[in-house]
Each structure stands twice: as structure tokens, then as C-alpha cells.
Amino acid sequence: MTSMRIASGLGLLLGLGLAAGQAQAQEGDAERGQQAAGACVACHQADGSGMSVSGGESWPRLAGLPAEYIAKQLHDFKEGRRENTTMMPFANMLDDQQVVDVAAYYSEMPVTEAQGGEDADEDLLARGEQLALRGDWDEYIVSCKSCHGPGNEGAGGTFPGIASQHAGYIEAQLRAWQAGERGNDPQNLMGAIAERMSDEDIRAVSVWLANQSVASE
Amino acid sequence: MTLRRTTLAVASATLAAGISMAAWAEYEKLVELGYPAPKEDELVHVPPTMADLEEADIHPELKKVIRRGYDLFTNTQQLRGENVFNDMNCSSCHLGEGRQPFSAPVWPAAVTLPDFRGKNQHVNNLEERIAGCFAYSMNGTPPEYGSDDMLALSAYHQWLATGAPMYPDQPIYGRGFPAPDRPEELSYENGEALYVENCAVCHGEDGSGLYQEGEYVFPAPWGDGSNNWGAGIVRTHTAAGFIKNNMPLGQPLSLSDQEAWDIAYYMTQQERPQDPRYTGSVDEVLEKFGPTFHKNSSYGQEREVDGHRLADHANWGEKGEEVKPWNVGQPRFEDLED
Helix, strand or coil: CHHHHHHHHHHHHHHHHHHHCCCCCCCCCHHHHHHHHHHCHHHHCCCCCCECCCCCCCECCCCCCCHHHHHHHHHHHHCCCECCCCCHHHHHCCCHHHHHHHHHHHHCCCCCCCCCCCCCCHHHHHHHHHHHHCCEHHHCECCCHHHHCHHHCCECCCECCCCCCCHHHHHHHHHHHHCCCECCCHHHHHHHHHCCCCHHHHHHHHHHHHCCCCCCC | CHHHHHHHHHHHHHHHHCCCHHHHHHCHHHHHCCCCCCCCCCECCCCCCHHHHHHCCCCHHHHHHHHHHHHHHHCHHHHECCCECCCCCHHHHCCHHHCCCCCCCCHHHHHHCCEEECCCCEEECHHHHHHHHHHHCCCCCCCCCCCHHHHHHHHHHHHHCCCCCCCCCCCECCCCCCCCCCCCCCCHHHHHHHHHHHCHHHHCCCCCCEEECCEEEECCCCCCCCCCCCCHHHCHHHHHHHHHHHCCCCCCCCCCHHHHHHHHHHHCCCCCCCCCCCCCCHHHHHHHHCCCCHHHCCCCCECCCCCCECCCCCCCHHHCCCCCCCCCCCCCCCCCCC
16 A cells, blocks of 8 residues: 555656656556556456456456557546546556556557357357448448458557457447447547447447457467 | 348339439438438439348359459459559548448449540540549559459449449439538648547548558558549549548548538648659649649649648659559540541
């Protein structure tokens, strides 16, 4: 606790320094990140694979997500732009330096396998594949791939890889967007699409993405 | 699938009689999103999808060729270095795999050509029209007429037109990139600010889009990775129409007319590879092609913010000096009598 207080005190100082001296890009350090990630492991696991929890809140895979994306989410949890009661207290424990360190740490891990799509039937998977790779323009649902990149493995630092992400997590997020409970995406790019998806579309795309493997380099 | 096929059959049966209620129903979503409803006299056509192709009663060899055309259309980058010398796919601008109304759906070309084309002042067929896209929009050189790739692309266009009448005598619903009314003033500065705020997250502040590990992600609105100065979308009104009706992706019609025009104005006042019709002098290009084309673009204009004369360069992009599109300036029918 003491070290935590010192850390958050330091964070505050750093934060003030940043605010005063303009946004000076902070370099994330994966080794420091490992130390700061002690509290993350319980849910997100040591290998960053997270966990699919059927009937409960699934914990997302963080392994291999863009550092920039992870850092943004942590800041958004802290500042209330992304609301999640489970995650908020943990995000609040991290100062700005720790945020970028933890982000660097998870971003460097190889992508792990996802769960939650095992029992999906063929028709559902076919619909999921269509939405993920081609979209359904008659419903004005653009493909996941058009922003989440080739193979839905992510694009730049802004658009996270969603292939090989737990079905329960993707489903919960799309529903949160639909319900207006998540809105921290740039320019509502995700929200506008989620809004047009049916329950079956959400289920389909979640199970299909969870069934995709991402080869590590 | 069965439902769609029925709708299609009904659509093609009723099109000739005027507005097809079945087709109209398919576009209800668009009207919900704020697009205009089809007018009484408009031709409404819902192109078949690739799923419909699998079900269609046509020769399996033709299906293979249409699938190849679809693949080329949506991943034109596979022709990079051969026919394509920028970072674009056909589907970068023709959204929804070339089927989408208000996103220059490509099937009208299959039912309105051969026809006279103002841009090159002679009668073009579908292949020549597609060849134009390669020379300008892809900053490349087209596959040969009659080649496998050209045939596959034409077959895909024609398949999308399935059931639409040839040489329709009605205006086509959702054709082209219809421009919103041009506001009185266009602002480069406002366009730049709006671009940074709304577009840069995908297309980059420098307009280079995103190409990641050798793969296409987001198209480049300007620069060497973009279309050259001869492409239709360098015309401000065409760019404004594209933006208004299609951008940001997934949120069509969300920008005001002024915003769409300002962004278009900013975007079309950036540099890009030279027009392949360039002969060494911007003034000569303007003299020849100003009246038919560049009167609507910023080609050769001095950019107000920095006095830079647009397109006054011999940068051909990745294509370099060596590759010249063989179809540009190719005369046709010159010895026919009037």
C-alpha cells in the first residue's frame, strides 16, 4: 500500500509535469511493466490470455494488443470515459508511467488462443465470417476487417486485433456499445456499426473471431 | 438465400415497369440512414451478392471467372507492380464491393456502355472504362483488353447488373457520388481542421493512409499512394460527393454539406502523382483537358495558403518514368464518317 501511495503520488507529479510541459511522449518499458502488472495477472493471466467466463464477465486477452490501444483504455477507465466497475479500481492503481509500461508489456506477448466459440454451428460461423470479412452492406454494417485490419489482427495503434479474442468479451463490448454504455471509440466508429447489428450478428461475429488463430511471428 | 433470390427475380421482372417495390424495400435501410428515397421515375436495381452467385443457375466456369473478378475488385493490390502502382483497391472508393448506391456502384457501366465519354471524347465500352480506372485511379496501366484479368473484372461488373435493363431510359438511383449543393465559400483551413479531427485517425495526417506489413488497410487520400491527378475524384465535387455519402466509414451523411465540401477542397489541394496525360507542361494539360475535366479540379492552381502551384511536377509516383498506361490518348474511330 505504501509503495502504491508513493507510486500514485509520483504519478500525480508526473501528470502535473506533463500537463505543464505539454504532452511529452512517455516511453513504455516492458520489464517495468511486468512489475507493475502484478494486479492484472489474476484476471488477464500471466501470458495475457485473459479468460472466457461463460455466463459471467469474460476477461479480454491483452497479449499482442497494440500498446497505444491498451494505454488509451487504461486512461479511459481512470478518467471515466470507459466505464467498467471491475477494471476501474485496477486502472486507478497505475500512474501514467505504469500505464505505458504495462501496455508495452502486454503488447509484446504472443497472441493466445481464444475461447467461447467452440459450440457454434456452421450457419452462425458463416454469418460471422461474412460480417468480419465482407460486412453486410444491405444493413450498412461494414466489415470488421475494414478497420481492424487484415485478418482482423489490428491496424495501427488505434484499432485492436479482435481475431482470437474471447467470444464473451467481444459480445459484451458490442452490447455495451449498442446500449450506449461504451463510447470511447474514436468518432463513434464502432458505436455506429454496433447499433445496426442484431443479437444474432453479435453472437455470430463473436464466435467466429474467437475461432480464429493468429500466428505469432 | 431463398428470400433474396425471390426478391431478385421479382426485381428483375418489375424493373422495366418502373419503380420496383421489392428493390425499394431492400433500400429501406438507406432511407433510414438519411439517403433520399428513390424517385418515381428512377431505375432502382439491387445487384446480386456473392452469396447469390453461389446459388445462381449459371455455368460453373462463369462463376469461377466472376469470383476472380470480385477478388480483383476487392484486392486489386494483387496486381501491384504490374497494373497498380499505388495503395488502392477498386473497393477503396466503390464501397460495398461495388454494389453500394451513392458510392459509385459499378453495375451502371455494364448497362450504359458502349457510350460516348466526355473524358476521352470517344465511344467507350466496359473494358475501356475499367482501363481508365487503372490509368488514373490506380496510377497504373490496365490489363490488356480481352486478358483474363480484364475479362474477370468485366464479368463481375456485368454480374452485378443482372436483371437491370440495357440502356435504361430512366435515371439510375444512387449512381455516382452525387455532390451536395456547393456552398458559397470553401475553406481550406476549415477543411484541414475537419480532416485532422474526422479523417486522420484512419487516413493519417499526412494523407498516406495505412499500409501495414505489406497489406492494405486504409486508402491514401493523397500522395504517392493515392490516385493520380487524372482520376475522377480529384474533381472537388466528386470528392465532396464521396465524402458526404460515405465518410466517416459507417456514418454516411453525418457531415454537413459545408464540412464535406471543405474536406474535399483540402484533400484535392494536396499533391499526388502526375496526370498521365501530362506532356511536360501543366499549362498544356489545362489547355487540352481543362474544358472537359480539370475545370472541376485544382490542377495547375496556385494553393492560397503557400502559393504552391498544384501538379507542377513530373512525379509519377511508384510507376516512375518507365511505366506508361497504354490506353491514354489512344484514338478511336477516327476514320468514321459523321
